[in-house]
Amino acid sequence: MSSNVLDIAELEFLYYARITENEDQRMKTIYLDNAATTAVLGEVLEVMLPYFTEQFGNPSSIYPLGQAASDTIARARCTIATELKAIEAEVYFTSGGSEANNWAIKGVAQANAKKGRHIITSAIEHHSILHTCQALEKIGFEITYLPVDRNGMVDSANLKAALRSDTILVSIMFANNEIGTIQPIAELARITHDHGALFHTDAVQAFCHEAIDVQTLGIDLLSASAHKINGPKGVGLLYARKGIAMTNLIEGGWQERGRRGGTENVSGIVGFAKAVELTSAERQQEHDRQTQLRNHAIARILAEIPYSRLNGHATHRLANNINISFEFIEGEGMLLQMASRGICVSSGSACTSGSLDPSHVLLAIGLPQEIAHGSLRMTLGRTTSYEDIDYAVDSLVQVIGNLRMMSPLWEDFKAYDSVSLIEALAGVQNS
Secondary structure, three states: OOEEEHHHHHHHHHHHHHHHHHHHHHHHOOEOOOOOOOOHHHHHHHHHHHHOOOOOOOOOOOHHHHHHHHHHHHHHHHHHHHHHHOOHHEEEEEOOOHHHHHHHHHHHHHHHHOOOEEEEEEEEHHHHHHHHHHHHOOOOEEEEEOOOOOOOOOOHHHHHOOOOOOEEEHHHHHHHOOEEEEEOHHHHHHHHOOOOOOEEEEEEEEEEEEEHHHHHHHHOEEEEEHHHOOOOOOOOEEEEEOOOOOOOOOOOOHHHHHHOOOOOOOOOOOOOOOOHHHHOOHHHHHHHHHHHHHHHHHHHHHHHHOOOOOOOOOOEEEEOEEEEOOOOOHHHHHHHHHHOEEEEEEEHHHHOOOOOOOOHHHHHOOOOHHHHHOOEEEOOOOOHHHHHHHHHHHHHHHHHHHHHHHHHHHHHHHHHHHHHHHHHHHHHHHH
């Protein structure tokens, strides 16, 4: 009996020790994938909660509970329109950035098909743009995919050369989700307007992190999403300049001034507006802080890990974006080993992280497939610290070293490099 009691006591001790160990491991998790999604801020959650319970009215209803919800949406729309320097009637709420991108491209294409059936975009757009354009190609539209340079920049001369009399829309993302490169939006929009076409930008990664004035920049349509700025998932927006002809993407009701059917996501919209308010208030402070962290991490990685390279523009990039390629390794092993150390990173877009194909963005900037496969993206957030970054870089140095020790490519390279060095030295001595 006593033996059984001891066994149970030991099991209980091991059980609670394991729980404590797991809790400690969770506390040490370092999240560096903020381009994929961000944690909802406590202040955002707080303003959302009443709209799940006591303030649950349908905004389309005429009784006070419904009208209160409608008024709440109107206030949220005003907050977001102010951030964009737009008017309230130009902001439409969607389920996220992908829906907004689909709506912008398809809506303009269908409404303006009689004027022209040519659309221009870039080779490094998000798949919600690229796949939408590919779908339009199947029904008779012609798409030009502009190349980018080694830094991921669209050349304005290439855009100018691609524009035609039947071009109806140009869609160039504000900042790339993988390599962080920020495009010269004002210049690209001006060239587009000079040729009589509309300009759309996927600003999902840049919205609120960068100051965006749609009037000054000349943006006709813009897509954004709440969950990239510490807001909730499942809500986004499409800004469409007043007077633009575009068809509806979702029919079925008079919501969003008859442009998007479906009961509004009141709690999500409220959370979106609060996230905009908080993020924009801290924008400059966070931009400067994250830029310093980013540069610190990049400098350490390039200095401490040989045969690595920065992907994306060195300065015209999002403050929180770090994308590095490492030769002689596979990215999947790198991600798994980093995850085993409690570090959450990615090899590119979260939307395609399950794919074995190399990033289309990295291929577009000229990386060979074997190097593109060995890329790592770290994206910082408002809670990222120098301690987090240094721990992540220390871990990365170890991980790359471990993977290269197991890599036959690395062994072959070292052997070849040694022979080349000996031959070079021998040549020097003979001379």
